[in-house]
Amino acid sequence: MPCPDCRLILVATLNEKWGGWNAKTRRHDFSGIEANLSGLQCPPHVLFMSECTRYNDFEREAFYKMLALLDALPAGTDPEGQPVGQGIYDGMLSKGPFLVHGPGVFYSRPTVRPRGWHDPDDQLVREVPANSLNVEIAGRKLTLKAVHVSGRHGAVGFDAQFSLLGKFAEHPVLAGGDMNMCPTQENNPGYPMDLAREFDDNGTPWQRSTKGIPAADGTWPPYTASYDALLDHGYLDAALLAGNHTPTVNPRHGGDAWMPIDRLIVSRQAPVRFVPSTYRVHPEKSHSDHYMVSCWARVACAKHEQSDADTAELDFAV
Numbered sequence: 487m488p489c490p491d492c493r494l495i496l497v498a499t500l501n502e503k504w505g506g507w508n509a510k511t512r513r514h515d516f517s518g519i520e521a522n523l524s525g526l527q528c529p530p531h532v533l534f535m536s537e538c539t540r541y542n543d544f545e546r547e548a549f550y551k552m553l554a555l556l557d558a559l560p561a562g563t564d565p566e567g568q569p570v571g572q573g574i575y576d577g578m579l580s581k582g583p584f585l586v587h588g589p590g591v592f593y594s595r596p597t598v599r600p601r602g603w604h605d606p607d608d609q610l611v612r613e614v615p616a617n618s619l620n621v622e623i624a625g626r627k628l629t630l631k632a633v634h635v636s637g638r639h640g641a642v643g644f645d646a647q648f649s650l651l652g653k654f655a656e657h658p659v660l661a662g663g664d665m666n667m668c669p670t671q672e673n674n675p676g677y678p679m680d681l682a683r684e685f686d687d688n689g690t691p692w693q694r695s696t697k698g699i700p701a702a703d704g705t706w707p708p709y710t711a712s713y714d715a716l717l718d719h720g721y722l723d724a725a726l727l728a729g730n731h732t733p734t735v736n737p738r739h740g741g742d743a744w745m746p747i748d749r750l751i752v753s754r755q756a757p758v759r760f761v762p763s764t765y766r767v768h769p770e771k772s773h774s775d776h777y778m779v780s781c782w783a784r785v786a787c788a789k790h791e792q793s794d795a796d797t798a799e800l801d802f803a804v
């Protein structure tokens with residue numbers, strides 16, 4: 487019998503291109519997002535969306551449509567067979583002068599109770615917690631952060647962004663999104679060893695530094711050391727815990743296609759641990775350049791204070 491106070495939550499990250507914005511029709515098309523979310527076994531408790539590009543425009547019409555779409559997702563069950571009802575969703579959109587594709591986090595009430603938003607426009611909000619959302623789940627305090635790491639400043643930019651996110655591990659953080667980088671990879675057959683060759687073949691040599699770092703032998707391997715270093719600050723990575731190296735970028739979209747760059751992480755300070763056996767890279771459901779990733783996580787109630795374990799199990803017995 488699972489503890490009635492601990493909570494299993496479904497966490498997902500989806501990078502639908504431009505959040506469904508179609509530059510030709512100049513309308514949002516949510517059918518791809520809907521198709522992806524229908525692959526989940528129940529409405530997600532936390533959804534990170536890496537590209538909510540124009541959700542703040544047009545009097546936030548797309549943002550509210552997104553909430554309505556989430557509200558309408560049918561009820562389902564969790565992996566322990568317990569029912570999960572329809573959600574009542576709310577969300578927060580990140581903002582910043584250089585965040586072209588500002589990410590957003592959507593969450594299902596009443597499981598997730600919002601407490602406060604670290605607004606980057608507030609002069610009292612520091613750079614590390616900016617664009618994060620404090621919530622309460624199972625009576626435990628947690629901070630959610632949607633991420634879309636940019637490769638535009640190359641290795642220096644990766645170091646800077648992952649250092650900021652690394653520093654944030656001081657807090658109980660659950661984060662996810664398009665990291666544009668992955669851990670150092672083995673057992674991933676298509677994984678690019680030389681991005682220079684991949685990008686040059688695409689006719690886009692200027693993309694080299696968006697994921698690569700120049701090596702002494704003239705190749706441009708992916709700068710994975712930056713992501714490894716992020717985890718060293720005190721994060722647990724769902725795919726790594728699962729031993730899963732499945733790429734999350736659609737191979738039809740270019741040379742970095744074999745990198746699993748959409749990731750879910752939780753700080754060791756958080757009363758939350760992923761259940762690795764439930765980690766999924768979902769099949770292609772839309773024309774987007776990314777696949778959706780999801781994993782269940784257990785939020786420990788105050789009575790079941792998190793142990794030193796890196797993972798949680800299903801069928802957790804009281």
Ligand SMILES: [Zn+2]
Pocket residue numbers: 489490491492786787788789790
């Ligand atoms: Zn409990």
